[in-house]
Amino acid sequence: MENVAALPALESRIATLVAQYAGVPAGMTVPRTCAAVMDAVAGQGVVSSEGGKRLRALLALATFDAVRGGTGADGDDPGRSAVMDLACAIEVFQTAALVHDDIIDDSDLRRGKPSAHRALAAALSDAPQPDHAGRGLGIMLGDLLATASVAIAHDAASRLPKTQPIMRAFLNMHREVEIGQVLDLAVEEAPLDRPEALASSSLGVFRWKTASYTTIAPIELGLLAAGTNTTKARAIAESVGAPLGLAFQLADDLIDVIGSPSSTGKPVGGDIREGKRTVLLADALIAADGADRAELIRMFEAPVRDGDDVARAISLFGSTGAIDRSRGRIATLWHAADAAVGDAAGMLGLSDEGRALLAGACARFLPAHLRER
Known part of the structure; x- marks a missing residue:
């Protein structure tokens, strides 16, 4: 059983909470000459928070409902509205992390729309250095959303x-993700002539950066x-969330090379273009x-990679068996x-219903064809 009835309510509540907590506090003002920029940042916070599958929030709600014996949005537990806000807080934190990720990765798109720092740069096109200003405001937007997530969680x-x-x-959860981001950047400096160590390190980073807030914390x-x-x-x-979170990240990396822009909201091979050190790459090198x-090695050590490089890398990922190896890892996890x-x-x-509710929420993290051996 999948608890998806809460999705419309989640979307509406997230927008309300972001507008309330990530902007200028009620009763306070900013200088008039700065108000337009502040409004742009706050508005972008709402836009950046839109969309997504809400897997983390649904997992938190399903876990609560499974234990309490409820069936989801129509349950009458008086604490469920608080849990709804707690689930929203996780999603707001994810948006903060994605805003920062897109700056680090210099990404143009997120969920099929311009990434936050790109959108803010466009809004400041008359500025002397709009790209620089967009990145700076993107960093601050990520900070505002991260702080907002704590305030939302505290009130819940x-x-x-x-x-x-x-x-x-x-x-x-916050601390583990922040450590994970540091470790992720460290892995990007790893030499490619030791692919076994690269694979092991990358899987270790997944526990900190992805599983921590994607599956374990919810x-x-x-x-x-x-x-x-x-x-x-x-x-x-830990017992459920660690393997599920690792499988989710491996699937995300795999879909980056076998998916489509219409389904992912990102160009195919984005990780290859960025030269990311993934487990998929490590398996191909091995x-x-x-x-x-x-x-x-030459391709991923080069300063840039073009469309031909992306196509060639994907071909090598297939011919070396790395794609099949990734499928096997995901299914095992x-x-x-x-x-x-x-x-x-x-x-x-x-109850049987509670177990099905929790299992269904976990299954949503992976496409059915990747859950099969």
Whole structure:
């Protein structure tokens, strides 16, 4: 069972919360000469927060509903409105992370629209250095959204019994993602002549940068909001969320080369153009013969890669078996996460409906064809 009935309410609530928490506080003003820029940044915060699959929020809500025995949006638990806001806080934090990611990666698009710093640069086209100003304002927008996510989570947690554990978990999520971003940048400096080490390091980074806020925190926060013991909540969140989060990131990297712009909102091969050190690349380097390996290394060590390079890299990812290896990794991790859901259902005493609700929310992170061995 999939709890998707909450999607329209989530979209509306996120827009309301971002407008409330990421702009100028009520009752305060900014200098008139600066108001237009501030309004542009606040407006971009709302635009950047639109869309997305809301997988993280739906997972948090499904976890709460599974434990409380509710069926979703029509449940009458008085704490569910607070959990809705807590779920929105995770999504607002994700938007903050994506705004910063797009600046780091110099990305033009996000969810099929101009990335925040590009949109802000366009809005400031009359400025002496619009691109520089756009990047600067993008950094600050990311900061505003990250701070807003904490305020939203705090106000939501204050309406729930486990206020302090919830806030500790939310702030721990922030810290883990920030560490993960540092580690991700460190991996980008890794030499390509040791692909086994590159694969191992990249998988380790996924736990910090992706799984931490994509799957682990939503499960942990949903369990805490439902009254689960703090230690048990963390253990279950790790057992289910770690393999699920790694599978999700591997799938994202794979879809980057086998997907389409219409389905992803990004150009095919974006990671290749950026020269990203992915597990997919590491697997190709491990399996490639001498000439193909040398070609990949030259390609990814070059300052730029064009469309021909993207096509050639994708071809090598296929011919070396890296794509098939990635599919195998994803399926193995999915089955580990699914088994952990079964164990968690027993530990939590979930009904069959509750287990199905949690399992369905987890399954949404991966296309069906990638969950199969």
